[in-house]
Amino acid sequence: MKRSVTIQAETVEQALEQALQVLGLTLDEVSVRVNRPAGTSMFRLKKVLAEVSVTEVEEKKEKIMENQSVVRIHNGQLEAHFEDQKYPMIIPSAGTELRINDDIVARRTILLPTDQIVCKAKAEKLDPQFVIQLKDDDMIAKAIVTPGKTITRTLMDTQWETVLNIQVTEETQNFNELKTESFVDELRKMGIENGLCMDAIKEAANSLEVKEFVVAKGTAPIESKNAALVIHLKFDKEQAEEHERVDYREQDPIPTVQAGQLIATYSPPVEGIAGKSLFDEERPVKPPQEIIMRSGRHVKVFQNKVYAKIDGRPVIEWRGKLVKIDVNREYRHSADVNLESGNIYFDGDVWIGGSIHPSMFVAASGSITIIKNSTKASIRGTKSVFIKGSIFSSTVTVGIQEKVISMLLKDLEEVLSYLCNIELALVQIFTLRGEKAEEIAPFILKQAIQLLLEQKYSDFMQLNKQFIQVVKNHSRRLEKEWLELSERLYLLFADPLREEQTTISYLRQLIDDADVLLQIYNEESRPESVLQASFALNSILYSNGKIHIMSKGVYNCSITALHDIAIKGVCRGGEVIGRRHIDLDETGSAAGVKTNIQTDEVGEIRIGTAHPGTVIQIGNQRYEFFALRHHVTAMLNSEGFLTIT
Numbered sequence: 014m015k016r017s018v019t020i021q022a023e024t025v026e027q028a029l030e031q032a033l034q035v036l037g038l039t040l041d042e043v044s045v046r047v048n049r050p051a052g053t054s055m056f057r058l059k060k061v062l063a064e065v066s067v068t069e070v071e072e073k074k075e076k077i078m079e080n081q082s083v084v085r086i087h088n089g090q091l092e093a094h095f096e097d098q099k100y101p102m103i104i105p106s107a108g109t110e111l112r113i114n115d116d117i118v119a120r121r122t123i124l125l126p127t128d129q130i131v132c133k134a135k136a137e138k139l140d141p142q143f144v145i146q147l148k149d150d151d152m153i154a155k156a157i158v159t160p161g162k163t164i165t166r167t168l169m170d171t172q173w174e175t176v177l178n179i180q181v182t183e184e185t186q187n188f189n190e191l192k193t194e195s196f197v198d199e200l201r202k203m204g205i206e207n208g209l210c211m212d213a214i215k216e217a218a219n220s221l222e223v224k225e226f227v228v229a230k231g232t233a234p235i236e237s238k239n240a241a242l243v244i245h246l247k248f249d250k251e252q253a254e255e256h257e258r259v260d261y262r263e264q265d266p267i268p269t270v271q272a273g274q275l276i277a278t279y280s281p282p283v284e285g286i287a288g289k290s291l292f293d294e295e296r297p298v299k300p301p302q303e304i305i306m307r308s309g310r311h312v313k314v315f316q317n318k319v320y321a322k323i324d325g326r327p328v329i330e331w332r333g334k335l336v337k338i339d340v341n342r343e344y345r346h347s348a349d350v351n352l353e354s355g356n357i358y359f360d361g362d363v364w365i366g367g368s369i370h371p372s373m374f375v376a377a378s379g380s381i382t383i384i385k386n387s388t389k390a391s392i393r394g395t396k397s398v399f400i401k402g403s404i405f406s407s408t409v410t411v412g413i414q415e416k417v418i419s420m421l422l423k424d425l426e427e428v429l430s431y432l433c434n435i436e437l438a439l440v441q442i443f444t445l446r447g448e449k450a451e452e453i454a455p456f457i458l459k460q461a462i463q464l465l466l467e468q469k470y471s472d473f474m475q476l477n478k479q480f481i482q483v484v485k486n487h488s489r490r491l492e493k494e495w496l497e498l499s500e501r502l503y504l505l506f507a508d509p510l511r512e513e514q515t516t517i518s519y520l521r522q523l524i525d526d527a528d529v530l531l532q533i534y535n536e537e538s539r540p541e542s543v544l545q546a547s548f549a550l551n552s553i554l555y556s557n558g559k560i561h562i563m564s565k566g567v568y569n570c571s572i573t574a575l576h577d578i579a580i581k582g583v584c585r586g587g588e589v590i591g592r593r594h595i596d597l598d599e600t601g602s603a604a605g606v607k608t609n610i611q612t613d614e615v616g617e618i619r620i621g622t623a624h625p626g627t628v629i630q631i632g633n634q635r636y637e638f639f640a641l642r643h644h645v646t647a648m649l650n651s652e653g654f655l656t657i658t
Contacts, residue, residue, distance in 0.1 A: 278317060346367075348367045381398045484499035
């Protein structure tokens with residue numbers, strides 16, 4: 014029942030305020046009627062009070078859609094209104110429970126006036142859980158923890174609708190009731206007893222967010238540390254742009270050292286420590302890589318540090334895991350090399366301020382620099398040769414020892430094969446006699462070896478003698494390991510009087526050392542050698558590295574390089590043979606002078622201008638140009654056929 018009050022006061026505002034206080038309502042909850050405003054009587058003899066009537070307003074009901082059966086959620090309850098022959102529809106959602114006539118309904122449903130409807134939001138509790146996964150080859154066990162959840166839902170109020178989607182609001186609170194014992198038990202079921210991380214397990218048992226925890230660890234392996242060589246020299250090398258001419262003498266700055274100066278520090282390898290998995294399985298580590306360091310005559314090694322003995326140019330050469338360190342002295346001859354000066358042979362670097370005259374010879378174990386020309390002379394540098402001028406009718410070779418090494422490697426492969434067969438044959442012979450090869454006296458083993466060489470391995474004797482002789486002939490160019498191997502082969506197989514080294518263990522060690530030598534020297538030497546000049550005519554040029562003609566080209570020359578060849582200017586007549594890339598400005602001539610260019614299957618030939626008479630060959634694929642052509646690039650495609658673009 015509506016409440017109402019009428020109040021008189023001196024003003025309308027005061028009357029309204031008093032009325033609201035009496036009813037205990039707000040202005041929004043009442044209707045106000047002013048019966049009489051404040052004033053005076055007709056003759057203004059008497060004061061008239063204002064009068065206000067305030068009545069409580071009933072709550073406004075939402076207007077129901079006219080002539081429609083509708084349904085809504087109001088104050089958490091489902092309400093329905095029906096019109097004749099019209100029925101509303103409801104659609105329950107996840108998190109709600111809808112019962113119609115005591116049956117649970119989970120799909121779109123039409124309501125009838127006779128239906129007994131109960132609709133409520135469902136509360137939910139999800140228990141915490143975890144799963145353990147093995148990672149990193151069974152070295153780590155990770156627990157993925159999902160905390161529990163308490164989900165409180167409330168039906169959302171809606172308007173009157175003919176089709177009602179029932180929706181809920183959710184409030185979620187995480188909790189975790191896991192026990193550390195649960196994690197430990199699960200790990201033990203998996204067979205994991207050791208390496209448990211209890212602090213992480215405790216943290217996982219209290220986590221209120223989805224998270225991964227490392228709950229067990231194996232013993233991690235400690236990786237091996239490879240040997241290292243730290244070079245204490247500065248090489249401020251600037252790279253030239255592609256369009257610029259490259260002077261290799263300028264490109265590879267050569268530092269100098271003084272006697273007593275530290276050149277390099279050697280750090281020996283450190284063997285790693287194997288690890289263990291969570292199941293106590295060993296996890297091995299790779300063995301460390303060693304560096305075989307060879308120190309030259311002009312350096313000394315003290316406590317793994319390499320010092321220069323003399324003033325000069327340090328030489329550091331790599332071949333696989335073998336590194337050679339030495340210091341080259343420099344011989345400077347400011348004049349020409351002629352009959353008056355005599356030929357020059359020097360163990361180190363040579364610098365010539367003049368020219369090399371006909372029939373003269375210059376050789377060095379290091380690099381050779383010639384400021385002027387070479388005419389009908391022979392020049393042999395072990396590392397590099399730089400000729401600022403031109404080469405006329407001369408023979409210039411760089412790194413000729415690589416040719417010798419290539420020949421020795423080929424022979425050594427055969428020698429090694431024979432050595433393995435001989436060792437196997439000796440073991441079989443003495444095993445058949447009921448004896449161990451390791452216990453045989455040297456003189457008996459010597460006789461057995463000689464018998465095998467005469468009856469079964471006669472070809473080995475000639476091969477062994479050939480190998481020993483080549484090493485002897487080139488002993489000045491070869492490293493000591495070649496000389497030592499040659500001497501051991503002679504003592505074991507060629508010297509009839511020496512028996513003390515004739516043991517099976519000596520033979521096996523010889524096989525191992527020969528195999529190591531073969532592996533090391535099959536690697537390419539670094540840095541590459543260079544032969545560089547401005548111009549060459551009627552000459553023979555050979556380099557085990559690169560050849561670079563700087564400006565004026567070559568005419569009727571035989572040029573061979575084991576790596577790249579680059580010739581600025583004209584290449585006319587003769588032959589150019591390189592194993593990698595050949596880059597030429599211009600080849601052949603309008604008259605069709607034959608100019609042969611050849612490289613290996615993996616190589617590439619580039620020619621700026623190819624005149625008729627230019628013949629290119631890559632692998633066994635050959636092509637001759639009969640017409641002028643520019644910007645030529647030639648290589649073999651994936652099928653082994655020559656492509657020219």
